[in-house]
Amino acid sequence: MPNRRAVTGRSREPRRRFAQELRQLRSSHKVTLRQLSDRLGWDYSLFAKMEKGETLGGPEVVEALDAFYGTPGLLLALWELALSDKTQFKEQYRRYMQLEAEAVSLWHYAVSVLPGLLQTREYARETLSLGGLTGADLEGQIEARLSRRAGLAEPDAPPFRAILSESVLRTRMTDADGWRAQLQHLLEGAPLGNVTIQVLPFNAGLYRLMSTDIWFLRLLEGGTVAYVESAARGELIEHSEAVEALQRRYDSVRDQALSPGESRKFIQCLLEETPCTTST
Structure with a gap:
């Protein structure tokens, strides 16, 4: 299981934290939005909106991102927190x-x-x-x-x-x-x-x-x-x-x-x- 990264400096607001994690993971894997789209099958605009915090996406796309980035369950857990946040x-x-x-x-x-x-x-x-x-x-x-x-x-x-x-x-x-x-x-x-x-x-x-x-x-x-x-x-x-x-x-x-x-x-x-x- 991959090591959990420190969250120091990350937003504690669930929706923003989720978007930050998505941006950091894509940056560390050195892939573009279009490359991500080609690999996973969703339109690149969806990933762009998720990284901006404009939408959360659905569980299927989040699970696919967890599998692609090798972070089993991490993104899905953050997504569930963002989904349940009243703010x-x-x-x-x-x-x-x-x-x-x-x-x-x-x-x-x-x-x-x-x-x-x-x-x-x-x-x-x-x-x-x-x-x-x-x-x-x-x-x-x-x-x-x-x-x-x-x-x-x-x-x-x-x-x-x-x-x-x-x-x-x-x-x-x-x-x-x-x-x-x-x-x-x-x-x-x-x-x-x-x-x-x-x-x-x-x-x-x-x-x-x-x-x-x-x-x-x-x-x-x-x-x-x-x-x-x-x-x-x-x-x-x-x-x-x-x-x-x-x-x-x-x-x-x-x-x-x-x-x-x-x-x-x-x-x-x-x-x-x-x-x-x-x-x-």
Whole structure:
């Protein structure tokens, strides 16, 4: 087993430490990014972003790097530390928010909670409160969320498509009047020319994003990034191959969803508290 190197002078912040280790190992092995790409099969731009700390990559590429550099388990251990570090999740979310503001189109799949861009003030308050926010922090997050929502009504707003799992629409707020106002807001938002809402009903069966709440942002220069989130964390994915794989899953879900017109009828029947039937 190779000797462990001293870490004196290295960053103690997990994400930066991981990136530093990658740069040091490539330098000591005297290989270029393109040579690394040729040897391991991933695009050189992925390795460049990993060394800059812009992305962590996935476990497969990290294990391949461990094997190539002869550091069994070292890089994977550092990667796991970086992945579990709450600081880097905040950094990724901040970067996501910046990219969202610059996006020329957005699309989303909601597995359990309505996306912030479609939430009313009351719905935002209840969901954010469940996350533990109170007082000024809660009010600040609510205003930030509503300011994002208001952007959808601007003349130059980007197109936005939201696919909502039926479970999102079956999970009511504690306030019945607030929930009716939220459903009405969805009906009012759907006619906007840049907003498309589709419902994925339960009877569509199993599908490929069953536990994944995900955003896609198409950027001005033509690239697309994805942001996958759960109640505990979020991850910004910028590597093109990984994003494309997720997009294929999203497309299959869209094919199973109700049409925008059928989705509107579905939401209307929920608002009227009548049985909702679908032909899917």
